[in-house]
Amino acid sequence: MREELEIRNNAEPILADGKRTLEIESLAIKSLSERLGPPFVTAVRALLDCRGRIIVSGLGKSGHIARKIAATLSSTGTPSLFMHAAEALHGDLGTMTREDLLVAISYSGSGQEWQAIVPGARRLGITVIAITGNPESELARLSDHCLDIAVQSEACPLNLAPTTSTTVTLALGDALAVACLNARQFNAHDFARAHPGGTLGRRLLTRVADVMRTGPAMPVVQSTASITETLEEMSRKGMGMTAVVDENGQAVGIFTDGDLRRLLEQKGDVRSLSVTAGMTANPQLIDALAMAIDAAKIMDDRKITQLLVADTHGKLAGALHMHDLMHAKII
Incomplete structure (x- = not known):
């Protein structure tokens, strides 16, 4: 308890932890940017070719990130929804149609969920994009396209809690959304129609x-x-x-x-x-x-x-x- 109080009262290590975390995560995003290549272009084209909805799925922390990516895609002109990977095995797979596209997010690329979800999607003729830190994983092998989000280490000093990996995944989702936004020539008025309750929506839509x-x-x-x-x-x-x-x-x-x-x-x-x-x-x-x-x-x-x-x-x-x-x- 005494050591904890000493740490709380000492600003230097607290600031050092914050700065170290931000530096690790910013370097990881920079590394991802530098290795972005043809697979990213192929993935964006697949998203643009989708005639249904983009279904973004994940489990745990990846699920939280998947939900945000789906929301960002929807608000920028690419209709999307989030599907919890565990719930998919208990009926939510029924939400998918042949016109849809599945984005499966899992840093490890392992898990029994994906061994059931991805083949099920493929049988429907649905294109599957894997976002994973393990391009050799089962998820990557089962998917049509794979985007590699591998990071050297998590910002967590124990290298256990998903921190850097989730930040990189979120950034990649934003990159996909922005690339689709520009390709669709999505403009401020389009954004306002998707955000009628926001400041921009009120300004551009209210007569x-x-x-x-x-x-x-x-x-x-x-x-x-x-x-x-x-x-x-x-x-x-x-x-x-x-x-x-x-x-x-x-x-x-x-x-x-x-x-x-x-x-x-x-x-x-x-x-x-x-x-x-x-x-x-x-x-x-x-x-x-x-x-x-x-x-x-x-x-x-x-x-x-x-x-x-x-x-x-x-x-x-x-x-x-x-x-x-x-x-x-x-x-």
Whole structure:
């Protein structure tokens, strides 16, 4: 216990362990990069040729890595799913079809699971890619393609816990995903469609119509309204402004808190005035089908916090406040 406390209180060996681990793993990834060759190209082509799903399978720590690789492939344009190697023997093999491709991950390349899974996949006509640290293993022998992830040693000082080997496997999975991504010309909009809940997805997929205020929530007065009526509408809707429309529903102006202050400075008592006396004519409009991120840019460029929204015929369709964009996490 005393020795443990001494180690905890001494920063040097703790930092040394951290740095040593990172150095070992970074060198292993560099080594893998240097020996990457034709088998990698063949594997990527097989992934691209797959007309079904990429089924990534592993057991133990390799299973955790396999799950992440499947998720990365799916999110970058290559439909994939994870299959636990043990569960595969108890019914999950039924998820595979002739159109699929199996990526089997096992550092040792041994294990009874693979002796049942891989031949079963092969009988269906499924291409099998092995990712293993033992190219001479049973798994490698049974597979169509083999990617070698051998490392000199684990970062674990006992050389037992999968550390360097799992890091290298994960990096190779990323390399496969990125190579497929570029070959498919997968772009930011494709990524957004796969991540609609993420920041990029919201920015690239959300339109003004999705976040604007409409109907009873939209502040609007006729051009014949008095300043008093206008202020009542602004107070009810809480946007710090109101749209001003003509008899045809066309937006002819916008009246804001700033317009009110300027009008008070000029006229003093404004209760008898019409809204047209102080409104900003020909207001900035944005199409309801425009992207919400474009509305944010207009507001930023023009140093305004509200926008009126028009439909395809130019009629007032809604109103948008900077807070609406913030609430939708567009900005």
